[in-house]
Amino acid sequence: MLVRPTKALLLCPLLLLAGSCAPKIVYSDADVPKMAELDDVMWAQAQVMDPQFKKIGRATYTDEDYAAFIAAGARLKLTTARAKETFSKGPEFNAFADQLAANAGELADAATAKDAVKSSAALASAKATCKACHAKFK
Numbered sequence: 011m012l013v014r015p016t017k018a019l020l021l022c023p024l025l026l027l028a029g030s031c032a033p034k035i036v037y038s039d040a041d042v043p044k045m046a047e048l049d050d051v052m053w054a055q056a057q058v059m060d061p062q063f064k065k066i067g068r069a070t071y072t073d074e075d076y077a078a079f080i081a082a083g084a085r086l087k088l089t090t091a092r093a094k095e096t097f098s099k100g101p102e103f104n105a106f107a108d109q110l111a112a113n114a115g116e117l118a119d120a121a122t123a124k125d126a127v128k129s130s131a132a133l134a135s136a137k138a139t140c141k142a143c144h145a146k147f148k
C-alpha cells in the first residue's frame with residue numbers, strides 16, 4: 011500500500027513550481043472522488059498540471075501535448091468538483107474552484123481544436139487561478 015506524502019515535505023509547495031519536488035504517489039482520476047484531504051486533491055492536480063505549465067508560451071504543440079492537455083483538463087474537472095464538494099472554505103473558495111474548472115474546459119476545447127495560442131492562454135489562466143486561490147486560502 012502506498013503512503014501519501016507527509017508533512018516532512020513542507021518545502022514542496024515552494025519548490026513545486028521549479029519542478030524540483032514531486033509527490034511519490036501518482037494519482038489516477040478514479041482516486042480523486044475518494045480523497046480524504048484537500049492536500050491530496052491538490053497533489054492530484056499538480057501532478058497533471060505542472061508538466062503542462064512548463065509548455066506555456068510555445069508556438070506549437072505535438073499531438074502528445076494536446077492529449078496531455080485534454081487529460082489534464084479532465085483531471086481538473088474532477089479535482090475542482092471534489093474541492094468544492096468536500097473541502098469548501100466558502101463562496102469565494104468555490105468561485106476559484108469554478109474558475110479553475112472553466113479554465114480546464116477552455117484548455118480541453120483548445121486542445122481538441124489543436125489551437126496552440128488558445129491552449130497556451132488557457133494554461134496561463136489556470137496557473138493564475140491556482141496562484142490566486144493560494145494567495146487567499148493556502
Ligand code: HEC
Nearest residue numbers: 023048049052055056059103106107110139140143147148
Ligand atoms: C479553490 C482554491 C484553490 C485552487 C483553485 C488551487 N488550490 Fe492548491 N491549495 C489550496 C489550499 C487551500 C491549499 C492548502 C491545503 C492544505 O494545506 O490543507 C492548497 C495546497 C496546494 C498544494 C500543496 C499540497 C500539500 O501537500 O501541501 C499544491 C501542490 C497545490 N495546492 C497545487 C495546486 C495547483 C497546481 C493548482 C492549480 C492547477 C491549485 N493548487 C489550485 C487551494 C487551491
